[in-house]
Amino acid sequence: MKVSRGYVRRLTLTREQAAALDVQGHAARAMWNLLHEWWTWGGRRRRPTLKQADEAIRQARKDIPWLADLPAQAAQQVLKTYMGAWKNFFEGRARPPEFKSRVRSRMAVDVPQGRDLDVRRLSRHVGRVRIPKVGVVRFRWSGPIPGVGRESGRVSGARLVTDALGWHVVFRTEQERPDPTPHPGPAVGIDRGVHVPLALSDGNDQRHGPWLRPKEAERLLRLERKAARQNRARKPFERTSNRLHRTYDQIAGLRARAKRRRYDWQHKTTTKIADEYGLVVTEKLRLANMIYSAKGTVEAPGKNVRQKSGLNRVMLDEAHGRTVDLLEYKLAERGGRLLPVPAAGTSQTCSRCGHRDPASRSGIKFSCTSCGWVGHADTNAALNILNAAGLGRVRTWSPAPVGCEASTTRRAA
Template structure:
């Protein structure tokens, strides 16, 4: 089978190279917005052909000279990405495309042809890549890249992305691998929470420390207060001052480091789970519905709004949806399987006797009101998640069981 992956590397740009990429990024965003305005001119139900859209962007590049800063292949990729976004909307997988804001959107430029990159390794920690209209650019060699040197596979393209920490290049790669054999590891239920990040039904819970360190928290608070003072001095309608912009950039860099720290933990943890377990069972959570605001309306105001807002921030800070996405593809590559079960009742049901009572859960402690079984609430939920999948674990491997039988696990009550 063909396995596609992306490898992110940090670019080392000169001042002129960074300025050129900035121009290309602004041109790509403007191309998207012009294409969206042309597409929506006839209403949402308008469906022009790809040929008509291609002629429109070619004419735009002639009429607006600075759009030529964007390479022609990158402009074509903007068109393909935009059309794909509409197809995802029509098929119900995403919402309709919108205009890209200069402030809130992430700057990105595509290099669709991998053969034009000319990736080489110069030393132990330095590599080099050719970027259209920029030239040869060095990047941080933080690991092997398929298709470069003796590594099997090929580089199919790249994407240049700018985040608060600078410009990065994402190499798109393709590797031919044999179809993996079925993973013979055990099955496990996983409950995603806040107190315990990932509670496993076999007791091998996965936790982490605070994403933000104490000194970083204090510095971020100082920066946010500074931005608030500078914003009060800003008059409506005037451009943002350079000082306020620099403060916003420092805040964004601090938060980007936290996001990168969380992503590193997620990758390492999901890789460990995918290598150890053959079947991973999780709840089918509707996270978007779970983190909705509790403010309510003027006629029906919400209750405990501040508490719910804090809970929403904690849930979003864990990024549980991304954890499941990482688990899904890593399990598939190793012959494993990810199963989703309904989330209703998993935290209120006793894993020992099956009695369901909301009064059994008291914070992080679960005490069954029927059989008096006691344990951690997240561990109890993980056992229920595994039981809901109808799997029995016998040493190695997992097999389906018939209705009316209870899944066996090695988890003991705490």
């Protein structure tokens, strides 16, 4: 079995190297925008070929000198990524490609050939990589990389990306592993929520604290208020001041730190679950619909808009979709399986008797109005998710609204 993974490492750049990477990042973004304008010019009747697009890129690198600062292979990778974006759109997986904003988009430069990187480990915490037109750059060695040193596998390429904390390198690696044997672990149902991030049907709930420490959260609030004051002082259509830009950068740095801590917790938690359980049952959630704004329209304004806005922020902060993606590939590597089931009624149905009544749930407490069973609402939902897969107390009925005859349940064999 061939396993492809990405390993992110933080680069340690000099001032000259950081400036050179910034130039390449802006050139890659400009190349994307020029390609998109050239590709969409003339409407749907014009269908250029891949060969014509390649010739257009080569000519643009000759006509515009600063586009030549981007390595030729990186420019070809921009074309490949752009074509992949259109393919994803035609197959219904994503929106059509758009122009990349200088402010909102993240700068990225591809190094498609792994042989050009010459990745080596220098010491316990320091490694080095060779970047085209930048030179030898050191990075923080925070873990082994397949294909480097004594590690089996190979580095097939890399992607240089930036965020509020600086430039990073993402190594693309390939590694041959034996096909996994079926995981002998038990089955578990997982309910993703806000009060309990991951509630497991066996009671082994996975929780976390705030992503920011108290002093960091206090500083973030102070910076957000400062940015609001500076923005109010700015006249309409006036250019953003350097001070306001600096405040925005400080806010982005704190949020990026919280994002990294969330990602670290998700990786560690999903690895622990994948090691322990052979089958994980989750509910199919339409997250895009769940975080939809309740503002409404002018003719029909929404209700509890501020409360719904706060709930949406908390749900986005949990990143439940990424948790499922991490679980899916980690379970597959270990011989486990992820099974999604419909989510309708899991939070309103009693896992003991199967009676469904919205009045049974009150906040985080679930008290069945039929059999009187009392428990945590998230644990009850996790048990119902496991039941829906036929692995716990299996329903023998279709969920019915309140007032219909209650059904019976049986134990799975």
